[in-house]
Amino acid sequence: MRAQPSSPCLVQVHTNLPPGIDAPTTAYLHLSISMFRACQTGKRRVGSCRKPPDELSVRVRWWGEPTTGECAVFNPRLAHKVGHKQLTATRARYRITVPLERFTAYLKDMRALYFDVLDDAFARAIGRARLDRIDRLTANHPLDTLLTVINDVGEKIGDLTVALSIEPVAxxxxxxxxxxxxxxxxxxxxxxxxxxxxxxxxxxxxxxxxxxxxxxxxxxxxxxxxxxxxxxxxxxxxxxxxxxxxxxx
Known part of the structure; x- marks a missing residue:
């Protein structure tokens, strides 16, 4: 299933939740990745810290989505480019197609949601963020948090501002x-x-x-x-x- 966004701030999604279940909509999951803030380069870390990317994207693949297929790609605002024109796509809405108690069980089995951060200029991954205990997310308990982005050698390269909420269907x-x-x-x-x-x-x-x-x-x-x-x-x-x-x- 492919959903076409009608707003430049919306992200195209390629799955229902849980993936592979095509049934009537019971709720919507809203996911927002609004900001990437690169870590400050200290005097002692000049040799190990790289310049923050000028173009950055974040890929989100839910548990059960095909690993070789398309997934949602977000373009958050870059804190180090505030004041410059930026093309952003920060919000996505997924259809939930199971009762909410079953969706909570799916989140509990998933345990964590991963956010892969890419430098678009070089088309390569530069880090990953992880949202643990995602089953805390319910219709009455949205999540709004700051996630640490770690590179492949375990160094922090920045933070992602992430928010999730569930909108039940009447x-x-x-x-x-x-x-x-x-x-x-x-x-x-x-x-x-x-x-x-x-x-x-x-x-x-x-x-x-x-x-x-x-x-x-x-x-x-x-x-x-x-x-x-x-x-x-x-x-x-x-x-x-x-x-x-x-x-x-």
Missing amino acids: VFSIFSFDGRAAVGLASARANKENLGDENAPDSRIAESAANAVRGDSPNKPNGTTDRLPLVNSREECGAAVSKVSAFGL
């Missing part, structure tokens, strides 16, 4: 008295930022269902409604569900 259902789902759908807004029109049909279905429950029909004159009555029995519930079905759901 779900509403109508159930009959015998427990069978009469109507069940995810009423998420369309992911217009970096998922294009992929979720637009789901959005139209959600809007149609919501209108049906409110009694708002596109075929009704303005000011008239056909609201569902309160149901007090199994038979009345069945009649209410039939009325929802009449709207084409």
Whole structure:
């Protein structure tokens, strides 16, 4: 799955989360890599510290993404180039396609998320940052942290400013008295930022269902409604569900 960004600040993603599971969206994971700050070159470290790169990217590959395939590439702002024009791509949004408790289990199994830092001018990796205990991330507990970037000989070359959060999708259902789902759908807004029109049909279905429950029909004159009555029995519930079905759901 490839998502096309519509904003220069958005990063193109190539997977759902967890990777390989194509199912309805239950939530969105927002990942931001906003800044890279190179370490200061001390007088005693002039010989070992290199000049900070003028062009830098950060690659993020989630556990389960193909190692030979494409992955998300971020272009954070460079602290040592503040005041200069910079082309940035700092934010990505991933579709979560499993219940959130299962997603937490996936994060626990993953243990850590890695950020590979590349010098774009020379097309080579210059360091890596690591976010440990990523299962701390929940819908009620976003992560906002500063990660140390280490080079291949264990020296610190800088810091990455990273933030992650989970945005649950609102779900509403109508159930009959015998427990069978009469109507069940995810009423998420369309992911217009970096998922294009992929979720637009789901959005139209959600809007149609919501209108049906409110009694708002596109075929009704303005000011008239056909609201569902309160149901007090199994038979009345069945009649209410039939009325929802009449709207084409």
